[in-house]
Amino acid sequence: MSESDYNVDITKLFPEEHTRRTFAKVFDKNTIDLLHSLAGRGHFAQVEYPISTGKEAHVFRAVDHAGNFRAIKIYKIDTSDFRHMDEYLRFDRRFEHIKPERRSIVHAWTQKEFTSLLKLQKHAVNVPSPQVAKDNVLVMEFIGSKQGEAAPKLKDAHIGNISLFYEALVQNIAHMLEAKLIHGDLSDYNILVKDDMPVIIDVGQVIPTTHPNAKKFYERDLNNMLKVLHRHGLKELTFDDFYADIKKAKEGKK
Template sequence: MPVPAEYVRSLHAYELRILLALERLMRRYQWVPLEVLRPATGFSESELSYRLGRLMAMDMVRYEKVPYEGYALVFNGYDTLALHTLTRRGTIQALGTLIGVGKESEVCEAMGLGPVALKFHRVGQRSFQSARLKRGYMPEATHCPWIFASSISAKMEYDALKTLHPAVSVPLPIDLNRHVLVMSFIPGVDLVRATLEEPEAALDDILKNIREAYRLGIVHGDLSEFNVMVDEGQCWLIDWPQWVETSHPNAGDLLARDIENILQYFKRKYGIEYAFDEALARVVE
């Protein structure tokens, strides 16, 4: 669950300064030593200790003694920095309820100029290493905290949505800060939870969207019944952080897997037989 809204509202300016300092220093330190953090904030030892205590109580900062004593920003703190920035920009005005949890993200309703969705990217060690090895968009450096890996993931998805919208049925990207992507709210349900009245038409719609994305040079890379939304017969493709360009060495394999996942789902649930070779030819024609 993203950081509680009351924590963001109650944050003192001094505590915000500490979070910003930790974010900056964590690009050099896995755990920021107190003797480095103190001059970076300009606070006295007693003031810094008090503020760090509050931040740790809100689970925004973590303290560790191994391999050495230091402090690190964790996801609640990173959420706070992103929400603070998006609020100051006027992108969002209120944070709503949690509406979705995925392998690498959490999605909340929010209010901006209208209803929007906030996607908090949560890249963990396993998914980060997989992305680094298979897709090549993560940095090669050994030191990259998960908060920064999540920021890269969010930027990847934002870039994909900007390229795809409106030719492909995807959410409209509205704003981005750190690991939080703001996009249009898509009503409806996941394909896996839907009971379609016209499944053939839905399958046709999904394949059309895969084809349009391919024409724009993008392969989803992780498509299945869990990241297609259905609303009144229209299908929306969501969750794009693992996309690759069509020129990527793994693009063909990933495209084949995307298509196979969708075909197998419609065969399993609705008994629709659609030849893989025919579907692939339709997409890449």
């Protein structure tokens, strides 16, 4: 699509030409119109540039009229793996009646991530604070420096004190269990590091602890993170120790 194909002046919404080109290649007119509407309601003023790109979604840094940064996650309708999404949605009673077609499932997934962030935040899990979700767009807190530098993913981060990081990670997982939720895809790709502390992201696929495969997903999360923690220096940590530390934290003993 070219800039003339849109119903709005996108140069104000996307001041950088590179960002406009990215949108023209990846997102449809409906998404552009939706962003313009959300900007008009004051959720942000401009979309600046992508800070994370993936097959299913792009995350952009945005800024509001007061100069505060925001993160905007936009799911791609055409390339999202909606069958994979449907597997996670089908056991959530809120989305039992979603039509089995791509756009409806992606919209439901976006709403699920928004409500999951709210619930996790309520239970003291360190996640980005959600602001608004509509269709395939999620606006949330920007995780990074005051100068606007995005926090790195754990896979790219250097941890100054891995013991303190581990303690915080254990507490976050314990709080998730208190919320009766399991991440389901926890890895060093889905954790940001700010001030040497973990920030849990990409929670669209969280599942309730009552899910038929909850135990399998939980143990997979722990095994994934155990490998990451070994790479960061906790080479003596075992699965049983990790499991026990989370259990103690959940019971208030750690």
